[in-house]
Amino acid sequence: MSQGTKDIITISLDAMGGDNAPASEVAGAVETVRSNQGVNIILVGDSGKIEAELSKHSYDNSRIRIHHASQVVEMHESAADALRKKPDSSIASGLKLHKSGEADAFISPGNTGAVMAASLFILGRIANVSRPTIGSRFPTERGITMVFDVGANVDCKPLNLLQFGIMGSVYANSIYGIDNPKVGLLSVGEEKTKGDALTVETYELLEKSNLNFVGNVEGRDILKGSTHIVVCDGFVGNVVLKFAESVLGILKTKFSDYAERGFLSKVKVGMAYGTLKDIMKDFDYQEYGGVPLLGVNGISIIGHGRSTPRAIMNMALKAEQMARVKINEKIASQIKDIKDFVPKTEK
Amino acid sequence: MSQGTKDIITISLDAMGGDNAPASEVAGAVETVRSNQGVNIILVGDSGKIEAELSKHSYDNSRIRIHHASQVVEMHESAADALRKKPDSSIASGLKLHKSGEADAFISPGNTGAVMAASLFILGRIANVSRPTIGSRFPTERGITMVFDVGANVDCKPLNLLQFGIMGSVYANSIYGIDNPKVGLLSVGEEKTKGDALTVETYELLEKSNLNFVGNVEGRDILKGSTHIVVCDGFVGNVVLKFAESVLGILKTKFSDYAERGFLSKVKVGMAYGTLKDIMKDFDYQEYGGVPLLGVNGISIIGHGRSTPRAIMNMALKAEQMARVKINEKIASQIKDIKDFVPKTEK
Numbered sequence: 001m002s003q004g005t006k007d008i009i010t011i012s013l014d015a016m017g018g019d020n021a022p023a024s025e026v027a028g029a030v031e032t033v034r035s036n037q038g039v040n041i042i043l044v045g046d047s048g049k050i051e052a053e054l055s056k057h058s059y060d061n062s063r064i065r066i067h068h069a070s071q072v073v074e075m076h077e078s079a080a081d082a083l084r085k086k087p088d089s090s091i092a093s094g095l096k097l098h099k100s101g102e103a104d105a106f107i108s109p110g111n112t113g114a115v116m117a118a119s120l121f122i123l124g125r126i127a128n129v130s131r132p133t134i135g136s137r138f139p140t141e142r143g144i145t146m147v148f149d150v151g152a153n154v155d156c157k158p159l160n161l162l163q164f165g166i167m168g169s170v171y172a173n174s175i176y177g178i179d180n181p182k183v184g185l186l187s188v189g190e191e192k193t194k195g196d197a198l199t200v201e202t203y204e205l206l207e208k209s210n211l212n213f214v215g216n217v218e219g220r221d222i223l224k225g226s227t228h229i230v231v232c233d234g235f236v237g238n239v240v241l242k243f244a245e246s247v248l249g250i251l252k253t254k255f256s257d258y259a260e261r262g263f264l265s266k267v268k269v270g271m272a273y274g275t276l277k278d279i280m281k282d283f284d285y286q287e288y289g290g291v292p293l294l295g296v297n298g299i300s301i302i303g304h305g306r307s308t309p310r311a312i313m314n315m316a317l318k319a320e321q322m323a324r325v326k327i328n329e330k331i332a333s334q335i336k337d338i339k340d341f342v343p344k345t346e347k
Numbered sequence: 348m349s350q351g352t353k354d355i356i357t358i359s360l361d362a363m364g365g366d367n368a369p370a371s372e373v374a375g376a377v378e379t380v381r382s383n384q385g386v387n388i389i390l391v392g393d394s395g396k397i398e399a400e401l402s403k404h405s406y407d408n409s410r411i412r413i414h415h416a417s418q419v420v421e422m423h424e425s426a427a428d429a430l431r432k433k434p435d436s437s438i439a440s441g442l443k444l445h446k447s448g449e450a451d452a453f454i455s456p457g458n459t460g461a462v463m464a465a466s467l468f469i470l471g472r473i474a475n476v477s478r479p480t481i482g483s484r485f486p487t488e489r490g491i492t493m494v495f496d497v498g499a500n501v502d503c504k505p506l507n508l509l510q511f512g513i514m515g516s517v518y519a520n521s522i523y524g525i526d527n528p529k530v531g532l533l534s535v536g537e538e539k540t541k542g543d544a545l546t547v548e549t550y551e552l553l554e555k556s557n558l559n560f561v562g563n564v565e566g567r568d569i570l571k572g573s574t575h576i577v578v579c580d581g582f583v584g585n586v587v588l589k590f591a592e593s594v595l596g597i598l599k600t601k602f603s604d605y606a607e608r609g610f611l612s613k614v615k616v617g618m619a620y621g622t623l624k625d626i627m628k629d630f631d632y633q634e635y636g637g638v639p640l641l642g643v644n645g646i647s648i649i650g651h652g653r654s655t656p657r658a659i660m661n662m663a664l665k666a667e668q669m670a671r672v673k674i675n676e677k678i679a680s681q682i683k684d685i686k687d688f689v690p691k692t693e694k
Binding site: 155224 | 567569571580
């Protein structure tokens with residue numbers, strides 16, 4: 001164990017946020033402590049409901065405890081409303097446990113907007129970070145590609161995109177062990193001059209930075225895995241992420257339509273779809289363990305509302321890893337370095 | 348034949364633009380006149396090379412003629428350079444034939460930027476159109492979905508997006524026979540307030556318009572086919588289009604990787620890939636006949652550089668259809684109607 005690292009990382013888990021709460025969250029917590037010695041869990045939410053779920057499992061009760069929170073943020077509630085009207089939500093309470101130091105990280109399969117807003121409000125930002133960002137891994141032909149931002153910031157300035165590149169690079173380096181991660185700027189052509197007003201200006205900043213900036217990349221480069229980090233504003237990142245998540249849906253529909261054409265088609269589709277599913281493991285969000293919110297002064301990971309127990313466990317393990325590598329210290333030190341060359345108006 | 352429509356539609360075809368020029372273009376022209384009585388073709392480009400290709404085919408030589416053009420715009424040449432330095436390019440010459448009335452439409456599998464710029468310069472805009480737009484069809488679970496804009500305009504104002512919606516609706520109605528096409532605004536959430544500065548303002552304009560506007564749609568709605576028309580700026584539209592075009596590539600790679608795991612895997616992949624290819628016909632750009640450039644005062648369609656003869660023929664037939672339904676008269680009349688409620692600053 002490296003110097004200054006805790007033996008046990010404690011994670012506060014929003015047990016009320018997912019579509020199947022708190023069953024998936026509780027099962028995920030149990031699976032986590034059962035198969036990992038280094039992580040304890042605090043389940044945050046309605047203690048009665050959580051206890052009822054916990055009673056269905058056998059587990060080491062020194063490693064999972066419950067922290068009661070009386071309110072729940074619904075999936076489609078506005079983030080601002082949730083913050084204002086539900087101070088004792090499982091999201092706010094879970095983040096406060098992290099802020100106070102009782103927990104080393106926070107994870108939630110709940111309302112993305114609410115988790116982002118509450119994380120920013122309760123944990124604050126790392127010094128010099130203008131806007132925190134969420135990044136998502138995409139399946140690729142080869143290697144790892146993460147897109148930053150995928151929805152935290154819809155209207156961005158060049159400085160924001162530069163910082164997404166820095167935070168993303170730190171993440172790829174510390175979590176995936178990638179040396180000097182390649183960074184691409186998402187645009188509509190390879191040339192420096194191709195793009196919109198935002199990307200053309202951002203190109204200049206990225207070029208001057210210490211990042212391993214390789215230039216513009218296009219929509220097709222994400223799945224090709226051309227760069228480890230793809231930088232864009234959260235509007236286009238969110239559109240592409242949701243588009244990508246819908247690809248399996250259309251393939252499934254087309255396969256079903258094809259199967260209905262006759263017996264032989266049905267047999268062929270059966271084989272094809274089985275193979276496809278096998279191949280599609282890379283597209284399985286559960287493996288990736290949620291999207292990290294980088295730039296807040298703490299560790300906060302957001303998962304899909306439909307997270308399974310395995311997805312919850314992978315989120316917990318990702319949070320553990322982020323805590324152990326002290327990712328925020330690295331982000332703070334990298335972000336500090338750029339102050340010098342950013343135009344004053346950008347700050 | 349409806350009143351005022353010509354018996355024969357003449358199409359000027361840029362024979363030098365594609366990756367395999369002029370072989371694909373010539374073969375496409377021959378295929379077009381052979382299987383369609385209503386279309387004649389003018390092949391525009393290097394007459395020597397075109398004649399050499401034509402001599403390999405037998406065809407009715409009253410229906411295909413050559414118009415010599417001495418210059419060729421390369422695929423990666425800047426549009427501005429091409430316009431300025433190559434006044435006798437096959438693109439410019441082909442468009443001039445259309446402008447003069449010798450041809451009723453122009454099609455090109457060449458440099459997209461150069462075709463857009465030259466079309467705008469030579470044909471001009473339809474009255475009251477602020478910016479012409481290119482739209483692409485996407486495969487969907489059910490029905491037809493076209494995204495406007497996919498790259499003609501990277502920095503847009505709300506009025507531009509409103510006009511994309513109008514032109515797209517006219518296209519879907521006149522070309523695909525869709526009554527009152529559903530229009531969605533691409534954004535990051537369904538609520539009116541979700542989005543960036545551009546989409547929030549555009550929402551207001553679309554709401555007040557005569558379009559069948561159904562509200563915001565998200566990245567996942569494109570492949571679902573939730574609306575007939577999806578409106579967005581050309582930056583995000585281009586990123587999504589190129590992302591979509593790359594999906595088959597990653598599936599192919601994953602299938603190959605899987606096949607290498609062993610004999611049974613190989614057999615399964617063989618069947619699966621065959622089925623997939625069958626199913627993927629919907630993803631075949633060749634079927635769609637290129638992307639139309641709407642808003643210019645003429646008919647201009649841009650195809651993939653790698654257009655096959657069949658893709659060229661489908662472009663020609665799409666151009667014929669656009670000419671026969673007099674699509675630009677419809678666009679002009681619909682665009683005129685919006686003048687009243689658009690803020691003065693937008694004009």
